[in-house]
Amino acid sequence: xxxxxxxxxxxxxxxxxxxxxxxxxxxxxxxxxxxxxxxxxxxxxxxxxxxxxxxxxxxxxxxxxxxxxxxxxxxxxxxxxxxxxxxxxxxxxxxxxxxxxxxxxxxxxxxxxxxxxxxxxxxxxxxxxxxxxxxxxxxxxxxxxxxxxxxxxxxxxxxxxxxxxxxxxxxxxxxxxxxxxxxxxxxxxxxxxxxxxxxxxxxxxxxxxxxxxxxxxxxxxxxxxxxxxxxxxxxxxxxxxxxxxxxxxxxxxxxxxxxxxxxxxxxxxxxxxxxxxxxxxxxxxxxxxxxxxxxxxxxxxxxxxx
Amino acid sequence: xxxxxxxxxxxxxxxxxxxxxxxxxxxxxxxxxxxxxxxxxxxxxxxxxxxxxxxxxxxxxxxxxxxxxxxxxxxxxxxxxxxxxxxxxxxxxxxxxxxxxxxxxxxxxxxxxxxxxxxxxxxxxxxxxxxxxxxxxxxxxxxxxxxxxxxxxxxxxxxxxxxxxxxxxxxxxxxxxxxxxxxxxxxxxxxxxxxxxxxxxxxxxxxxxxxxxxxxxxxxxxxxxxxxxxxxxxxxxxxxxxxxxxxxxxxxxxxxxxxxxxxxxxxxxxxxxxxxxxxxxxxxxxxxxxxxxxxxxxxxxxxxxxxxxxxxxxxxxxxxxxxxxxxxxxxxxxxxxxxxxxxxxxxxxxxxxxxxxxxxxxxxxxxxxxxxxxxxxxxxxxxxxxxxxxxxxxxxxxxxxxxxxxxxxxxxxxxxxxxxxxxxxxxxxxxxxxxxxxxxxxxxxxxxxxxxxxxxxxxxxxxxxxxxxxxxxxxxxxxxxxxxxxxxxxxxxxxxxxxxxxxxxxxxxxxxxxxxxxxxxxxxxxxxxxxxxxxxxxxxxxxxxxxxxxxxx
Numbered sequence: 022x023x024x025x026x027x028x029x030x031x032x033x034x035x036x037x038x039x040x041x042x043x044x045x046x047x048x049x050x051x052x053x054x055x056x057x058x059x060x061x062x063x064x065x066x067x068x069x070x071x072x073x074x075x076x077x078x079x080x081x082x083x084x085x086x087x088x089x090x091x092x093x094x095x096x097x098x099x100x101x102x103x104x105x106x107x108x109x110x111x112x113x114x115x116x117x118x119x120x121x122x123x124x125x126x127x128x129x130x131x132x133x134x135x136x137x138x139x140x141x142x143x144x145x146x147x148x149x150x151x152x153x154x155x156x157x158x159x160x161x162x163x164x165x166x167x168x169x170x171x172x173x174x175x176x177x178x179x180x181x182x183x184x185x186x187x188x189x190x191x192x193x194x195x196x197x198x199x200x201x202x203x204x205x206x207x208x209x210x211x212x213x214x215x216x217x218x219x220x221x222x223x224x225x226x227x228x229x230x231x232x233x234x235x236x237x238x239x240x241x242x243x244x245x246x247x248x249x250x251x252x253x254x255x256x257x258x259x260x261x262x263x264x265x266x267x268x269x270x271x272x273x274x275x276x277x278x279x280x281x282x283x284x285x286x287x288x289x290x291x292x293x294x295x296x297x298x299x300x301x302x303x304x305x306x307x308x309x310x311x312x313x314x315x316x317x318x319x320x321x322x323x324x325x326x327x
Numbered sequence: 328x329x330x331x332x333x334x335x336x337x338x339x340x341x342x343x344x345x346x347x348x349x350x351x352x353x354x355x356x357x358x359x360x361x362x363x364x365x366x367x368x369x370x371x372x373x374x375x376x377x378x379x380x381x382x383x384x385x386x387x388x389x390x391x392x393x394x395x396x397x398x399x400x401x402x403x404x405x406x407x408x409x410x411x412x413x414x415x416x417x418x419x420x421x422x423x424x425x426x427x428x429x430x431x432x433x434x435x436x437x438x439x440x441x442x443x444x445x446x447x448x449x450x451x452x453x454x455x456x457x458x459x460x461x462x463x464x465x466x467x468x469x470x471x472x473x474x475x476x477x478x479x480x481x482x483x484x485x486x487x488x489x490x491x492x493x494x495x496x497x498x499x500x501x502x503x504x505x506x507x508x509x510x511x512x513x514x515x516x517x518x519x520x521x522x523x524x525x526x527x528x529x530x531x532x533x534x535x536x537x538x539x540x541x542x543x544x545x546x547x548x549x550x551x552x553x554x555x556x557x558x559x560x561x562x563x564x565x566x567x568x569x570x571x572x573x574x575x576x577x578x579x580x581x582x583x584x585x586x587x588x589x590x591x592x593x594x595x596x597x598x599x600x601x602x603x604x605x606x607x608x609x610x611x612x613x614x615x616x617x618x619x620x621x622x623x624x625x626x627x628x629x630x631x632x633x634x635x636x637x638x639x640x641x642x643x644x645x646x647x648x649x650x651x652x653x654x655x656x657x658x659x660x661x662x663x664x665x666x667x668x669x670x671x672x673x674x675x676x677x678x679x680x681x682x683x684x685x686x687x688x689x690x691x692x693x694x695x696x697x698x699x700x701x702x703x704x705x706x707x708x709x710x711x712x713x714x715x716x717x718x719x720x721x722x723x724x725x726x727x728x729x730x731x732x733x734x735x736x737x738x739x740x741x742x743x744x745x746x747x748x749x750x751x752x753x754x755x756x757x758x759x760x761x762x763x764x765x766x767x768x769x770x771x772x773x774x775x776x777x778x779x780x781x782x783x784x785x786x787x788x789x790x791x792x793x794x795x796x797x798x799x800x801x802x803x804x805x806x807x808x809x810x811x812x813x814x815x816x817x818x819x820x821x822x823x824x825x826x827x828x829x830x831x832x833x834x835x836x837x838x839x840x841x842x843x844x845x846x847x848x849x850x851x852x853x854x855x856x857x858x859x860x861x862x863x864x865x866x867x868x869x870x871x872x873x874x875x876x877x878x879x880x
Contacts, residue, residue, distance in 0.1 A: 118508065120363070182456075182617055184494075184716055185501055232616050241615040245494070245717035294508060 027207060028071035030056040030088055031078030035163040036108060036199065040077060043200045061094065068095040073104040073207040076145065082137035089141035096148060104213060105151040106206045108199075110138045111192060111218065111297060113155060116289075122298040123155065123216040132286065142216075150213040152206040156199050157192025157220030157297055160230075161316055162323035164196050168234075170281050172324035175235045177280060179254060181244040186251055187228035189293040192220035195311035195319070205306040212305055218297035221310040227291040233313065237321035254283045329507045331375075332518045332539045339545045343369035343513070345873055346535060346549040348520050348564075350374075351409020352859055353845040353866040354555035355498040355506070356454055360870035362509045366877055369547055370506070371518045371537060374406030376499065381540050382406065385519065385754045386560070388761035395809040396589075396765040402671050402812035403557055407516055408499020410557065410813060411859070413671060416495025416720060418457040418860040419488075420448050422638060424628045425738075425854040431635035434586065434741040437851040438823045438832040444864050447871075451864035456501075456717075457491040458618035464489060467614045475622050475643060476792070477606035481785035483630035488640075492611075492619040492720040493859075518545065520564060521756055523552075523842070529571030531840050538756055550880065551873055555845040555866070558587075558815025562747040562848065563761045565819065565829070565836075577819065577836040580826045584747035586817040587763070588853040589810035591737040591771055594644050595779065596796025598786065600729045606791075609643040609731065610723045619720050625855070626778050637738030637771070638855040639778035644734035645724045648676060651689035656697035657704040657724050659690035671812060676722075733782070733794060736811070737775050739853050742768050747818050765810045776801045814858055819848035833872050834865065845869050 027044070031037045032055035044053050054071065056064055057078075068074055074096065078088035089107075096103065112135035115127035131139060145151045160168045174180040194202075202219045206212050225233065235243035262282035269279065302308045335341075345361065347354045350372030358370045374382045383406075388399040403410045423441040449460040464472035464487040475486050494501075506512050515537075522536035534548040554561050562584040566575035577583055600607050611619040626639040646653045648662050665673055694701045711719035745766040749759040776798060783794040822828025825837035830849050836842045845866045847858040854861075 119510065182717070184456075185504055188505060236615045242613040242617040243615065245617055245715070247714075247716045292504075294505070 024052050025072040026052045026054060026070065028054050028056050028067050028074045030074065030076045030092060032057060034077050034079040035165060036079070036159070036196070036203070037077040039163050039196055039200050040075070040203060043197070043204070061091075064091065065095040068092070069099050073106065075106045075108070075203055075207060076141075077108050077203070082133040085134070085137040085141050089144040093144050093147065099148070101149055103148065103150055104207055105145055105148050106203055107142060107145045107151055107153045108203060109142050109153050109155050110135070111155050111157045111220070111295075113139045113142065114295060116293065118294045120296050120298050121218070123218060123301070152212045152214070153216040154199075154202055154206055155216065155218050155297070156194045156202070157218070157224070158194065159196055159199060160193050161196035161320050164320070168320040169324050171231070171234060172238055172320070173281055174283060175231065175238055175240045175243070176326065178240070178244045179246070179280070179283060180231055181235060181246050182228055182232055183246055183251060183291055184228075184248065185292075186248055186288065187226060187231060187291045189227050189291050190224050190296045191227045191230040192224045192295065192297045193230060193313070193316070194220045195316040198308060198311050202302065202306055202308055205308065209306055215301070215305065217302045217306060218299050219302050219308070220297045220299055221313070222299055222303070224296065225313060233317050234320065237317040238325050239321075251283075251288060255285045255288045258282065259284050328509070328513045329503065330513060330515045332515055332537065332543050332545060333541065335515070335543070335545055337543060341369055341513070341515070341545060341547045343367040343547070343549045344877060345369070345551045345553065346371065346547050347553045347555055347845075348535070349409065349554065349556035349560070349846075350407045350499060350514065350516075351555065351557060351846075352411045352498045353862050354553070355408070355502055356451075356863045356866035357553060357555060357845060357870050358506055358512050358514070359454070359502055360867055361874070362505065362512055364511065364874055366511065366874070368512045369549065370512060370514045371520065371535070371547060372407045372514065372516045373519045374404075375516050376407050376503075378404060378406050378412075381755065382517075385756065385758075386761075387754070388763065389750055391762065391764040395806060396763050397809065397812050399559060399761050399763055403559065403815070406499070407503070407514075408497045411496065411498040412500070413669070414493075414495050414813065414859060415672075416455075416457075416493035416718075417857045418452065418455050418491045418493055419462060419856045420444070420864070421854045421856050421861050422628070424631060425638060425852055425856075429632070432637070432740055432852065434743070434827060435852045436822065438821055443832075444861065444868065447864040447867040448860070450867055451860055452491070454496075454498075454863055455493040455860055456496045456618075457493050457860070458614050458616035462489045462491070463487050464622055467620060468612055471612075472622075473608045473612060475608055475624065476600065476602065478602055478791045479786070479789045481789065483627055483781045484624045484785055485627055486622055486624060488623055488625045489620045490623055491614070492621075494717045519756055520556075521758060522570075523564065523568040523576060525571040525576070527571075530838065532842050540755060550877070551841045551843065553843045553845050553869065553873075557846055558818050558848040559747055559761055559763070561844055561846060562587075562818035563749065563759075566749050567759050576842070577829045577839060579838065582820065582827060582829050584818050585743045585745070586741045586820050587745045587747050587765060588739040588741065588816040588850075589765065589812075589814045590853060590855070591739050591767065591775055591805045592735060592811040593804040593807055594647070594732050594734045595801065595804045596733050596794055597646075598643070598731045598733060598792050598794045600731070600792035602791045604725075604727065604729045607643070607725075607729065607731075609725065611720065617717065619717070621720075624782060626781070630781065634777050634781070636777050637740055637774035639735065639737045639774060640855045641733050641735045641778075641782060643731040645722070645726065646730060646732055649686075651686060651693055654693055655724060656694050656701040657722075659693035660701045660704065661722065662690045663687070663694065733779070733796070735775060735779070735805075736855055737771070737778065737805070738855050740768055740770050740774075741817060741820070741852060742766060767806070772802045772805070775805050814847070814853070816847045816850045816853045816858060819844045820851045821849045822851060834869050843869060843873075
């Protein structure tokens with residue numbers, strides 16, 4: 022029997038790198054092929070011969086849609102049984118609150134990223150065996166957005182215990198749990214054609230995540246950030262910081278010393294009382310969740326100050 | 328969902344699975360814990376978001392001896408958030424000994440042990456925003472823990488037990504958004520409970536009658552009802568509802584309102600430490616999660632049993648503020664700032680004071696002669712207390728002279744003749760007002776006297792300093808301000824025997840199938856601990872019980 026081949030689109034995304042790392046010791050069991058550099062014809066050939074195709078592409082909203090379009094094109098005419106794993110996002114639920122299973126309709130207008138993920142899902146769901154994963158908040162090593170950036174905010178005491186503003190649920194998924202979800206989705210027979218939320222059961226609140234991460238980082242005592250202070254950060258400071266970040270793109274030295282902006286979207290997310298229903302991910306993909314203290318230690322080891 | 332009774336139609340009949348009366352720390356905790364439980368919950372609150380004088384007046388009443396107890400409308404708030412809107416935030420759990428068998432505490436038998444509360448304390452701590460449920464210095468600070476007095480050794484007192492401070496969290500302001508967003512919890516404000524209607528046999532609550540102060544009437548019905556109205560109001564409501572039970576609900580054996588306990592607290596004596604001044608630390612340490620913590624001298628369980636006395640803790644305190652002889656600019660500033668400090672805190676901070684012009688001028692002189700100290704303190708109070716969401720808990724002044732006094736907080740023994748009754752005078756809604764007859768026992772004086780004596784002996788034996796006080800003054804000091812304000816305990820006590828208790832181990836009123844009490848009214852003994860954290864833990868325990876029995880029905 023030949024070694025199964027996984028075609029990985031987005032091999033350079035943080036998740037893609039993590040997947041490649043996870044699979045390299047198992048090279049005798051599974052062969053990974055990076056898809057991004059392939060030209061249209063080669064991509065099409067690879068997609069048709071691979072046992073499963075994984076789309077872990079990240080980037081700007083345009084990048085996300087473009088990746089979905091390229092794969093759609095490449096897979097045209099592929100066998101009906103071809104398995105495709107699309108890594109999407111919980112942002113497709115918009116402002117929804119309460120318990121959300123995968124049938125929950127989006128609420129409110131979707132932001133650019135959420136809309137891009139929704140569009141990519143729609144494109145790739147045209148293939149009957151596509152598995153869509155909707156991860157929550159990815160944390161751990163190689164998670165620049167939700168561990169790396171937050172570590173810098175915590176170290177500067179710019180976030181912490183947010184009081185009522187941090188009561189929303191933080192649907193964390195440890196990066197290695199997501200890797201296992203992707204691999205399981207590529208192979209589990211019953212997963213084809215289905216959508217799964219991927220986040221730990223009984224998630225903490227954002228306050229619990231921020232305080233727990235702050236303690237794990239040794240950025241203590243974790244500070245209580247007043248509503249007033251958070252408003253100043255997200256409404257007054259964030260716009261100029263973001264502009265500077267974009268315009269100073271080439272002046273790497275200055276950019277490096279610029280404090281990362283705390284966007285309003287972060288403030289909104291921290292108070293969003295949404296909880297992802299993950300029963301199917303556990304039952305069909307066989308997932309278990311890394312305990313929060315273990316995940317926080319790993320994240321702190323990756324992003325703590327040396 | 329948040330509703331105001333004034334916006335509801337006259338005669339509206341609201342129904343739910345569970346009705347909670349009272350939106351303070353207990354009632355809000357219950358409602359929060361029942362979010363997404365699949366049960367419909369109605370939380371009825373008398374007040375609005377802020378203090379309203381006409382509503383607050385419903386709490387007014389009389390006290391038999393005004394020297395021994397504050398007026399009934401002080402130290403409690405009839406509004407959404409309840410008294411958590413003015414509390415000091417000090418948190419610590421009850422000690423195992425408090426719920427254990429003690430033959431020297433007559434009537435002190437709880438039907439549960441500390442183990443029954445243990446599963447609920449961590450979440451209670453989180454709701455109080457007091458961080459981890461870790462109440463020793465080692466657990467919280469490891470090797471960075473600073474002892475109160477380096478070199479103090481005692482077999483009777485521990486120094487490593489902590490008190491942790493809530494923000495202090497106003498449960499109303501803090502959690503309104505969660506209740507407001509909830510699909511299964513409705514909160515109705517300005518709804519005053521005027522009648523608890525029972526069935527003919529007097530064994531089941533059939534509905535509640537509610538009124539607003541401007542005359543709107545509604546009813547509420549449910550399968551289960553919870554009174555979460557505080558230690559004083561719970562007794563008043565049970566006693567005032569006499570349609571089916573002539574002595575009041577749950578009061579067939581004349582226990583409701585009796586065994587009323589507060590705490591015995593005071594400031595006494597002088598300690599002059601002989602050790603270096605940096606060997607004494609009476610301030611706060613901030614835990615990794617950002618919570619102010621403080622260590623205390625706690626009388627060990629073995630010593631309590633040996634001496635057959637109540638639970639007791641002590642802290643180091645600054646010298647008396649009113650006497651300008653302390654020559655401390657900050658203390659004098661506090662004296663001068665008295666008109667700006669809320670009544671509930673000013674009482675114990677300042678105490679009774681002659682307030683002569685000469686005294687006032689001497690205090691002013693203290694401030695003027697050390698203005699930097701006073702300005703630094705004012706800035707600290709502005710930044711760390713006034714403008715902070717997590718407030719610096721109290722005033723800490725380290726004595727350059729290494730001179731302190733002792734601030735103590737002791738258990739009061741249960742006493743059937745210390746009680747809450749009904750007064751003949753009705754309030755604006757026609758409900759009889761409250762009358763308070765708080766009393767203490769000779770054993771309570773003995774608890775404080777003996778505990779102080781042990782502390783003084785251990786200070787002397789350790790060679791760190793001398794605690795000097797007049798043993799003849801102990802009773803006067805512990806009652807100088809009367810019962811400790813705001814801790815209203817024991818008026819619907821928990822027990823297995825209906826002849827000596829009001830609620831059972833599940834907080835259900837004896838003889839009633841569907842009426843429960845949540846709050847410090849159910850405590851059988853008072854402990855040394857401030858009650859709020861345990862009030863919240865017991866509310867979580869009751870919520871778990873209600874979910875269990877609802878799932879059966």
